[in-house]
Amino acid sequence: MPNLALKYRPKTLDALIGQSHLLGEHAILRKLITSGTLSHTFFYGPPGCGKTTLARVIATLLDRPFYEMNATTLKIEDLRKIFKEYTNALQKPLIFIDEVHRLSKNQQEVLLPFMENQAALIIGASTENPYYSLTAAMRSRSHLFALEAIDETALHTYLDTIIQLEDISVEEDAKEYLVFSSGGDVRAMLNLLESAASVESPITFYTLKQIRPHAMQAGSAESESHYELTSAMIKSIRGSDIDASIYYLARLIDGGEPAEFIARRLAILASEDIGNANPPALNLASSTLNIVKHIGYPEARISLSQLVIYLASSPKSNSAYMAINHALKDIAAGEIHPIPSHIKTHAKNYLYPHDFGGWVKQSYLSVPKKYYDTQQIGFEKTLWQWHEKIVPKS
Numbered sequence: 337m338p339n340l341a342l343k344y345r346p347k348t349l350d351a352l353i354g355q356s357h358l359l360g361e362h363a364i365l366r367k368l369i370t371s372g373t374l375s376h377t378f379f380y381g382p383p384g385c386g387k388t389t390l391a392r393v394i395a396t397l398l399d400r401p402f403y404e405m406n407a408t409t410l411k412i413e414d415l416r417k418i419f420k421e422y423t424n425a426l427q428k429p430l431i432f433i434d435e436v437h438r439l440s441k442n443q444q445e446v447l448l449p450f451m452e453n454q455a456a457l458i459i460g461a462s463t464e465n466p467y468y469s470l471t472a473a474m475r476s477r478s479h480l481f482a483l484e485a486i487d488e489t490a491l492h493t494y495l496d497t498i499i500q501l502e503d504i505s506v507e508e509d510a511k512e513y514l515v516f517s518s519g520g521d522v523r524a525m526l527n528l529l530e531s532a533a534s535v536e537s538p539i540t541f542y543t544l545k546q547i548r549p550h551a552m553q554a555g556s557a558e559s560e561s562h563y564e565l566t567s568a569m570i571k572s573i574r575g576s577d578i579d580a581s582i583y584y585l586a587r588l589i590d591g592g593e594p595a596e597f598i599a600r601r602l603a604i605l606a607s608e609d610i611g612n613a614n615p616p617a618l619n620l621a622s623s624t625l626n627i628v629k630h631i632g633y634p635e636a637r638i639s640l641s642q643l644v645i646y647l648a649s650s651p652k653s654n655s656a657y658m659a660i661n662h663a664l665k666d667i668a669a670g671e672i673h674p675i676p677s678h679i680k681t682h683a684k685n686y687l688y689p690h691d692f693g694g695w696v697k698q699s700y701l702s703v704p705k706k707y708y709d710t711q712q713i714g715f716e717k718t719l720w721q722w723h724e725k726i727v728p729k730s
Contacts, residue, residue, distance in 0.1 A: 340526040354486040378460040381483030384521025387461035401429040407438035436460030437469035485520025505538035550592030595628035595636035613653035613714035651714030659708040
């Protein structure tokens, strides 16, 4: 049987599944591509969502020479040769760099002048957010687009199409596992289908489970997706139920959920639901995220368990979460107030609090607003008492 992922790799924008937010009929990325005005672009998203395929389709549509590279093996000399070859050419090449988050700072700096003078169209792909992995100079010269994992409905439709075209017999519960266990990764789904088809017909759930014992990203091969399990864990921690929190953590781990994903969700919770009621929670969450990146399973389960128990046991406050949401809502509604002149850079009439014993009365907002509403829970109460001692009541 031929490699199904390669055989059915989409060749056109319409053939790509998912990504309607970018490639739908009126979506902005489609407009940029079809109008031939796409500038340097970096795609990021989970494995198997179509980043490389999209770059190849773009190269075909723009009718540009296409060079595909990987940041882990990329050599500056190879790039310079390509740029030199097309110095006087009317049609500049499209250079696709996979795993762009692995580009060194030096490699990024080498690319900058060529991006600036349009010596080539640079498109990169990454499973990591380029806001953190690319330099500000690279980001300022490019567009960043997030691709999403393919949803289950689209995967089911696509799977049925491939099964029909290849005349493969698959039992219904096996179809469910093919989709759920692939976690939105089309390539992973087709590879599993291909392997199973080579050993039996019809394909059974039992055989698929032997080939792939754990779901890749879904967290569960059952009807409850990893989103539901993650939500259940978060809500159990928010509700301070330690045992329920540990149970859902175990479900996620057993389902093959990446340790980094779990740690990232817990880090968000540490700020959103605990905040300054127990500030060390964020530190422990940050440390856990760093630890699981380096040790992985099975040991990562211990660090995750420790963090979950700590978070579930912590006092809860969403004051910081509500404060920033309130402020952002005002700004989105058009409340853009001028900065008072006395706190602008190099202002002559700014009162330096340290010259007045640590606090002096002066305005910092041109229009008084109240965003922070302390719940005085846990350490938040201490923080508020500090603040009350600093700022006299008017």
